[in-house]
Amino acid sequence: MSEKCSAAKRGVYWATVCGNKQIGERFYRLGLEFSGAGAEAFAKIGAGQFAQLDLSETALPPADKIPDELADAAERKILLRRPFSFVDVTTKHNKTSVDILYCVIGPGSLRMTSLSAKDTVSVIGPLGNGFWVPDGKKxxxxxxxxxxxxxxxxxxxxxxxxxxxxxxxxxxxxxxxxxxxxxxxxxxxxxxxxxxxxxxxxxxxxxxxxxxxxxxxxxxxxxxxxxxxxxxxxxxxxxxxxxxxxxxxxxxxxxxxxxxxxxxxxxSMERRMACGIGICQSCAVECKTDRPGESIYKMCCTDGPVFNSKTIVFHS
Amino acid sequence: MEEKVNISIDFAGIRLGNPVFTASGTCGYADELSDFMDVSSLGGFITKSITAKPRQGNATPRIVETDSGMLNAIGWANIGLDAFVEEKLPALEKLSCAVFVNIAGETIDEYVAVAERLASSDAVAGLELNISCPNVELGGISFGTDPSQVAAVTSAVKNVVGDKILMVKLPPAVTDVSVIAQVAVDTGANALSLVNTFTAMVIDIETRKPILANATGGLSGPAIKPIAVYLVNKVYNEVTKSLGIPILGMGGIRTVSDAVEFIIAGASAVAVGTANFVEPGCAVKIIDGIKGYCASKNILNIKELVGSLEVN
The missing domain is CATH 3.40.50.80 (Nucleotide-binding domain of ferredoxin-NADP reductase (FNR) module)
Known part of the structure; x- marks a missing residue:
């Protein structure tokens, strides 16, 4: 991990849901299990790397489980995948389990709450560059x-x-x-x-x-x-x-x-992203260059999402 | 039956193994997709827009999802002509599909300069002239909506492209797309691609501001497909059919049946765009599916399907 940990073999993999536990009013922890090539691809995923979940076919929860403030958002049909990083990754018997911590904030995460054990989810990953450990740190x-x-x-x-x-x-x-x-x-x-x-x-x-x-x-x-x-x-x-x-x-x-x-x-930066694999150019992050006062856009998905803080031009 | 079906096509004088492309701006410079699909298995590949100088693109947010679609306002972010030729063309040359480079500019001179340099490359089968981008201040759609400008930029570029295919990408939101199509063809286009995205806006009702930093963006995805099918059919009937000019049809294609609809409407080939973001590699599945559809309908050559719309 002294170098940036980059994705091994990116791909579209199917994962099986092994749990989806509510841990607070709006917080859930989703467990996904990969086998075969997916297990291999996600086994070594670094902290801060992410994956794109296709939730477009996932059903909404029952109406009485939809918070009032999300009733409007629930009407939206979703098209794009949703990016998530991982809270834990474990490998056992040639299978890799990943846990995703998520907050219910819109039509995608709302659908996510209705996933239950044995459901399958299409996942693109592993994506991006995670945290790394510089030499000499105590x-x-x-x-x-x-x-x-x-x-x-x-x-x-x-x-x-x-x-x-x-x-x-x-x-x-x-x-x-x-x-x-x-x-x-x-x-x-x-x-x-x-x-x-x-x-x-x-x-x-x-x-x-x-x-x-x-x-x-x-x-x-x-x-x-x-x-x-x-x-x-x-x-x-x-x-x-x-x-x-x-x-x-x-x-x-x-x-x-x-x-x-x-x-x-x-x-770890966050941006609206469509693809997550470097083609849509949506997730631009303004970064300084070696020349004083000059900045360029880097892509959150493929250059990040984790960046050295010195390189970021913050606007907030 | 399926093995007897011929889905190879003649596209403005070159032979393509099949009629499926990936659309400009949704498939990068091809190397980004190599983990997900064999790009060479496509009929054609179209790069993102290339401009004379590198462009950083617009501020963020650059995209927003809408019902069955999305808006983008990327702003021609690209590495610029020099870097493209040095860093990306060598890999594109190795692809066995036809490679088209989408070119863009703020002035006619810029279009011409980019076109001239690329036309000398063996890697390039043709150029797609972007005169319909809604997301830049200068150039783009301002060329594509005015017939005299369409004529000026198309003929100027035609002069420098030699025997390369010149495909003009049309804006969909004009009074009569056939007028623009006719001008493009009359001034040198030997193929047309349509539709580009529709200028659109999403408003944040809390702040009463547009969500996109650019305020407006181009709407793409399944939401625009029926309009795109209609416009392809209109241009096919009113402009290209009698001239034998091929149309590359696009706008919301994500399934086999979507692609087949465009071909029936009059497209000789189709391009998959926004769907690449959701399912990179779906274009390859569509190739197989088109073959299967033809087999199921006893169509031995895909050209029997092009423009086969039966109107009551």
Whole structure:
């Protein structure tokens, strides 16, 4: 993982649904299982890489299960695939299981909630470039906002398994406790020990929670929580790396902190995309070039979605 | 029966193994699709729009999904003529299908400069003249909607393309597409492709702003297919049939029956566009399906099907 981990063999594969668990009012965790060539293709997928799911033929949930605010969106027929990264990947007996953390926000994710065990889904992947580990790092800080927590859990698993000399700490932010996409927070004793979230504790990774309204953990933006932590830390900045995924305004703040403190930082960007394989040119991300003041568009799908934060021109 | 069916076609003087293309802007420079399909198995391949200089394209959002379709406003993002010739043409030359390069420009001189350079390449079977892109400030659709401009750009490019096929891509939203088609043919087009996307808009009702950074974009996908079939049939009847000029029909094709509809309407060949984003490789399935359809109808040569629409 010292190099960017790129997709092995991209393709269209069929996956079988093995679970679709609701873990919060709007949050679900979908399990998909690949066998054969798909299992091989997804076995080595890196944290932050993604896949495109075809949900166009998936039925809507029953009317009484559709939230009022999505009743209008539910009327929309969808055409394009939907991109998702992974929260966990496991391989067993020549099969690869991947878990997707998703939030119900529109006609695609609404359809996704009606997937159940044994359904099949067409998946294009693995796509894009995931997080990578620069040489000489001793501390990794995983900073997420909302749904950004998904790929960072996958990253926590990889870091703790393959990079044991790196200390990992996770920071999970959201507007309110209800908008944190985790099953249940750990008890007070664990929290005092620095373990707020079971999803990170399972890898032995410390985690902190920040909510804008103070309904859980640190009261304020997760970036302030990060700043406070950095203020107390005696680790050398050059030995640290920040990995971040979440809303772009948050990523911009994380990038600013990283720049000011001279810490390596990688951000996972999000764009509307049609194909995910580099042909439609929809998902442009403005990036700086070596020449001062000059920028070019790179593609979120094939150049990213994970970028070095220094290269991104943030507008928010 | 199926093995006896001949789906190879004569397209403006060149022989194509089958009548299925992938449409400009939906299949990149071909290398992007190699994991998903054997591009050589297509009848023809059309690159994204190439301009004289590299273009970064429009700000984002560049796309938005609509009911059974999508809007795009990419803005001719491409690597520019020099890089295209150096980096992409050598790989395209190795493809065994016919390669068309879609060319675009802000001025007639730019179209001509791009066309002249590409016409000297053995890799290129023909050029598709983009005079119908709705997503750029200068050039594109502004050429394609004015008959005198259509004549000027088509004849200027025709002068420099030698024996390469000159295919003109028509805008669909004009008062009478046949007028534009006739002018293109009269001034040198030896094939026509239609339709390009329809200029359209999606509004965010919370902000009361257009979703696309470019405000408008081109509507593509299944939503436009019936209009595209109608326009192909109109141009076939009113312009190309009597002249033997082939039409490359496109607009929302994603299934075998979609492709067959266009051929019955008068298209000699068809191009798969937006569907490549959803199901890269679907064009290959359509090739086999067309053969199967012909077999089931006792059609031994696909040309019997072209323009075979029976009107009550």
């Amino acid at each position: 501390t990794a800080l995983l900073v997420s906002g909302g749904m950004g927590a998904g790929p960072l859990q996958h990253l926590a698993k990889i870091l703790t398994a393959d990079f044991r000399d790196i200390n990992v700490t996770a920071f999970a932010g959201a507007k309110t406790v209800e908008e944190l996409p985790f099953e249940r927070q750990l008890d007070e004793i664990s929290q005092q020990l620095g373990f707020w979230l079971r999803e990170f504790a399972r890898y032995g990774v410390e985690s902190l929670v920040a909510t804008d309204d103070g309904s859980s953990g640190f009261a304020g933006p997760v970036t302030d929580c990060l700043l406070e932590w950095l203020g107390k830390s005696d680790s050398a900045c050059e030995s640290m790396v920040i990995y971040s995924c979440g809303p772009e305004a948050m990523l911009a703040r994380v990038a600013k902190i990283a720049k000011e403190k001279n810490i390596d930082c990688q951000v």
